[in-house]
Amino acid sequence: MLAQSNPHIMLPILPGMTQFPARGAATPPMDQVCFFPAGSEIYAQGEKAVGLYQIEFGAVRVYRLLADGRRQISAFHLAGETFGFDASARHHFFAEAITGASIRIFATTGRIDMSRELLPLALRSLTRAQEHLLVLGRQNAIERVAAFLLDIADRQGGAERIDLPMSRTDIGDYLGLTIETVSRAFSKLREKGIIRLCGVRCVEIVKLGALRKMNE
Amino acid sequence: MLAQSNPHIMLPILPGMTQFPARGAATPPMDQVCFFPAGSEIYAQGEKAVGLYQIEFGAVRVYRLLADGRRQISAFHLAGETFGFDASARHHFFAEAITGASIRIFATTGRIDMSRELLPLALRSLTRAQEHLLVLGRQNAIERVAAFLLDIADRQGGAERIDLPMSRTDIGDYLGLTIETVSRAFSKLREKGIIRLCGVRCVEIVKLGALRKMNE
């Protein structure tokens, strides 16, 4: 696999890019591009919200925890997408970089009113969340994985080859399944000839129609 | 039970209130209060969105269907709440009155920009949806019912006596469970002394702490 677009490779900090978390800084600097290493926290539940986050490259998970450690990832965000709407004054969720991610942070507080631009983005997040409710509430394991693959494929430009930045654990926590069940669903889709697994985090969609038919 | 606040009782159409669906009208009239009988459609998936909906009294379900009839209710809305954000140009979901409901419809198209007022409402819907994802993805049947009761109790003003406007089928379709499982969860909570059932659609929360502890 070439390095061309492999998000697992740590890129050097480029000029004009700040690495975060940085020594001594309590919050990331505003209105510039920050680099978050794989696994690093972008914001935490209960933390004061300062703005919105636009991903230049990399991937992000937004999640919530139960007291016993059960985790629900409410959304993945990929390059080009904007997140951080889980807040009125404070964040209700955690956000972490999955792979190393370069993120532009926009201040929205104490600024000119940005509602007009923000509302459509917020509504897109809302629609996504509501559609995910249908998946979690009414679809079985294999249908959930199918929905996940279709969603990611679509957001990666619709090519049949998908690059998964996240682990099976992340996928499980997004789909409300265990990693074993996710793995079995992948295997079953492979056995049926619907997908091809070219490496653990690379999937090729062979029968797009069959995948779509599982989600109607 | 007194008629005082029983939403199951059909109220007469009051002066200044239009009943809908009405003969000959393709869409409900704008910027006024409409009465929707129990079970009637407020908007449908794919329908052009015309505005937002504020509930004067009654209750509403917003849902989506799979091809085979499986239904996921993404949200219930009670008196005082605003809904209808499941749309960019067209609605992505269905909305129906559960009980007879009186609803004020606000036009948002071709009007002065209302983003500033709308954004906080949309964000509240988003947070609700994302929190519901945790329930559907990571909680078991009894925890889901507990979460549901806490949510409704909170939205009805926090009194220990809850009036449920919706059927067990609706609750099941909201929580991603069958009606039988919902019923069994209610029974188990009753057996544990956490709730009391004063009629099928009336619940009294006896041990609020125990209920809360199931949702941490």
Added chain:
DNA sequence: CGTGGTGTTGATTACTTTCAAGATGTGTGG
């Protein structure tokens, strides 16, 4: 060439669904 993290597969257990029957409650008509 080990080592640790991640992913896969198998066997068993637990929980929810499905199927079925009975109970409760509401509305209607006598």
Added chain:
DNA sequence: CCACACATCTTGAAAGTAATCAACACCACG
């Protein structure tokens, strides 16, 4: 006001799906 009918809800038993527990495979890294 009571009796019946229909819809809704509850409970039980059997079946099915996903979780858990366990072992092994794979891969990147030192």
